[in-house]
Amino acid sequence: MPSPTIGVFALQGDVREHLVALRSLGVDAIAVRRPVELDACDGLVLPGGESTTMAKLARTFELLEPLRERIRQGMPAFGTCAGMILLADRLEDGAPGQETLGGLDITVRRNAFGRQVDSFEGDLDFDGFDAPVHAVFIRAPWVEAVGPGVETLATVPSGPAVGRIVAVRQGQLMATSFHPEVGTDHRVHGTFVDLVRQAR
Ligand SMILES: NC(=O)CC[C@H](N)C(=O)O
Numbered sequence: 001m002p003s004p005t006i007g008v009f010a011l012q013g014d015v016r017e018h019l020v021a022l023r024s025l026g027v028d029a030i031a032v033r034r035p036v037e038l039d040a041c042d043g044l045v046l047p048g049g050e051s052t053t054m055a056k057l058a059r060t061f062e063l064l065e066p067l068r069e070r071i072r073q074g075m076p077a078f079g080t081c082a083g084m085i086l087l088a089d090r091l092e093d094g095a096p097g098q099e100t101l102g103g104l105d106i107t108v109r110r111n112a113f114g115r116q117v118d119s120f121e122g123d124l125d126f127d128g129f130d131a132p133v134h135a136v137f138i139r140a141p142w143v144e145a146v147g148p149g150v151e152t153l154a155t156v157p158s159g160p161a162v163g164r165i166v167a168v169r170q171g172q173l174m175a176t177s178f179h180p181e182v183g184t185d186h187r188v189h190g191t192f193v194d195l196v197r198q199a200r
Contacts (some may be wrong), residue, residue: 004196007032007041007100009067011057013049013082016019017181021189027196035066043076043196045189046083048138048179051110052080055099064101067159071103076172078192084175085110085141092144104173105147112142112177113161126167127153129187135166142177143168172199 009030015042143165154167180188
């Protein structure tokens, strides 16, 4: 079977790092700015960035409803940081009127880690991996609550936020609070690529 095409939402956010990570895993990775580009995708990454800006731009560029529709139809999607916010059905501390795409039955708290530990890194256990993942958090959200169909893939191992959920999966949707595209360990993207291959 030919390799899948995985898009990276590219109206705002750290697009390039995701394209590099996906290409290193042997998939065709394309930047998605228009509905026709979305049509070509078997799966989509929603990168980190600024979630309110991303949602506004998606609406302006007429990508918001097509994205919602594809997610409803079962397209695999992977949100990192701001992308996790976009995939959440419910937000805490969202901006007034902030829209999401939804799909994941989770409540996400935006900018959850607060000013003290605004941005930080640490190793955490990730479901199914032998060795921990080095996770980079940048003004990150956490998952405040999960619905019954949602698996927790990783939690914060220590410190003031110990036990907070920072990676989840529900069916063909995945999200992490942290930035797995930073650095050269692409195992988390690998998990998503497997999901896209299975969904095809
Ligand atoms: N690194 C990130 O993606 C930060 C997310 C950002 N704080 C937001 O609310 O959209």
